[in-house]
Structures are given as C-alpha cells and as structure tokens.
Amino acid sequence: MKIKVAFVGAGKMVSAIVKSLLRAKKFEPTDIACCSANDGTSEKLSEETGIIRFDSIEEMLAAKPDLLALGCKPQQLTLLPDSVTKSTEGTLILSIMAGITLDRLKLVFPNARNIVRSMPNTPGQVGAGATGFLFARAAEEDDRQLIMGILSSLGFAREVGEERDVDRVTAISGSGPAYVFEFACALEEAGKDLGLDPDLAKELASHTVIGAAKLMEESGLHPEELRNRVTSPNGTTQAALESFSADELREIVRKAAHAARDRSIELSNA
Numbered sequence: 001m002k003i004k005v006a007f008v009g010a011g012k013m014v015s016a017i018v019k020s021l022l023r024a025k026k027f028e029p030t031d032i033a034c035c036s037a038n039d040g041t042s043e044k045l046s047e048e049t050g051i052i053r054f055d056s057i058e059e060m061l062a063a064k065p066d067l068l069a070l071g072c073k074p075q076q077l078t079l080l081p082d083s084v085t086k087s088t089e090g091t092l093i094l095s096i097m098a099g100i101t102l103d104r105l106k107l108v109f110p111n112a113r114n115i116v117r118s119m120p121n122t123p124g125q126v127g128a129g130a131t132g133f134l135f136a137r138a139a140e141e142d143d144r145q146l147i148m149g150i151l152s153s154l155g156f157a158r159e160v161g162e163e164r165d166v167d168r169v170t171a172i173s174g175s176g177p178a179y180v181f182e183f184a185c186a187l188e189e190a191g192k193d194l195g196l197d198p199d200l201a202k203e204l205a206s207h208t209v210i211g212a213a214k215l216m217e218e219s220g221l222h223p224e225e226l227r228n229r230v231t232s233p234n235g236t237t238q239a240a241l242e243s244f245s246a247d248e249l250r251e252i253v254r255k256a257a258h259a260a261r262d263r264s265i266e267l268s269n270a
Helices: 012-023 041-049 057-062 074-079 102-108 122-126 141-154 163-174 176-194 198-219 223-230 236-244 246-269
Strands: 005-008 032-035 067-070 092-095 114-119 129-135 155-159
Touching (some): 005 012, 005 057, 012 032, 012 122, 012 141, 032 057, 067 141, 114 163, 141 155, 163 176, 163 246, 176 198, 198 223
Parallel strands (some): 067 092, 092 114, 129 155
Antiparallel strands (some): 114 129
16 A cells, blocks of 8 residues: 555644645545544544545554655654654655744654645635745755645645744734634624624624635735725725724734744744
8 A cells, every 4th residue: 555645633734635635636535644643533534535544653654655744733743653763764744733843853754855844824724725834955846846736735835935934924824814813803893882783793794804805815906905995085994094093003913923923933942
C-alpha cells in the first residue's frame, strides 16, 4: 500500500483539506490516510470520505507517505514516538500547527526531505481561507506545487519570505476572522440598541458582513474605493464614519494586529 498524503490529526482543518482535495480530484481516497488520538475523529473522517485510517502513527508511517501533514494540537508534538525520526527520512513535512517554529520541527524531523510551516485560518473550513507558508530550505518545484495544491484547497495560499512573516500572517489572517466576527457582534448589538428585533438585528449584521466581503472579492476594487462609493457627502454613512473616525478605527486594528503578532512570537519561543 502506497500512501501519498498522511495526516496526524483529523479535526476540522484536516477534514476541510481532505474533503477539498477529494472534491477537486487531486487524490483518490486510497491515496490519503489519517490517524488521531482516541477521540473518534479519524474514524468519522474515514467513514465520511473513504480515506484510510490507521490506529497509530507508526503504522501509518510504515506505508511510507510522500507527505506527512501535522494537524494535531501543538502540545501533541512532544507526544510523537521517537521512531518518527527514522520513519520520516526523505518525507516532506507540512505543519498546520500554530506556534511551532521550523527549528522545533527540525528537531523532531531531522531527516525530512523538507519541512513547511503554515498558518491557515478558520474560513479554510469552507474553502474561503487565507494561508501563509514557508519552507525550511529551498524547495524542489514538485514539492512547492504539492504544498500549494494542498493549502490552496483551503482557499488563498501564499509563500512568505521569512519565518517572522508567519507571525505577521497570524496577526492578520490567522486572528483576523475573529476581528470580523467581533465587528458583526458590535453591529448586531447596535441594531438591537436602535430598537430592531434581536433576530432581525442578527440577520442584518451577518448578511451585511457577508455581502460586503463578497462585493470586495468580486468587484476587484480596493476597500477604500468601495467605502467611498457607499459614502455619500453629508449622508448617513458619512455621519457614521465620522463618529468613530477612519484613522481611529485603523489605529485600533493596528494595535490589535501588533498584539496578536507579539503573542504569536511569545508562543513560538515558549
């Protein structure tokens, strides 16, 4: 049995990748394998998709996968058996674990063909993600295409120039969905405060955020241009924007992104 892609972990992000790869017909179900802790996730993913499930990582690595993707929790990296060092000789390693540096991965997989650190985000679960990734060393073109094919199954994917960029990506696209969700919550609360029915306020806030995002994607226009187009002189939108000042809002977001980046660095160095 020859496995092409093996996953450690079978949670939401791994499930999204597997289903997207199969939907795009990039691989057959028998090309992909997974194993996970005794939480039932690998059994469920195997039943839903037809991919191969192994009871242990040792058994899975014995099938000599070309690529091993680490989709487990970061703290589980230290629980991997010592045998993975020898078993992954010549294997391409892809990490989608937050906060695990390339140096730490090199210690666990010193004989790997190459190692990739990536930072996907939660919208990848619906194929609308944004992922930054970085190779530990110069990559062969086949490996670059393989990694791009896997990560782009989650949505937008881009190779970054240095490892510090991964922390920067974490601050923008990694944590960014939470910023948007929080804004949607604020919009919903404002609607209720104005006297709207709570359910209507929730639906209006949600569809407004979704609709604005779709318009930004499909129009190809810069967000500032789109903002200007909806802001009539002396109109309602201008009154709203002036109440919190575009510059003030951007400063709030800038501080949030810096805080997220700094925390990402702290976690990576822990």
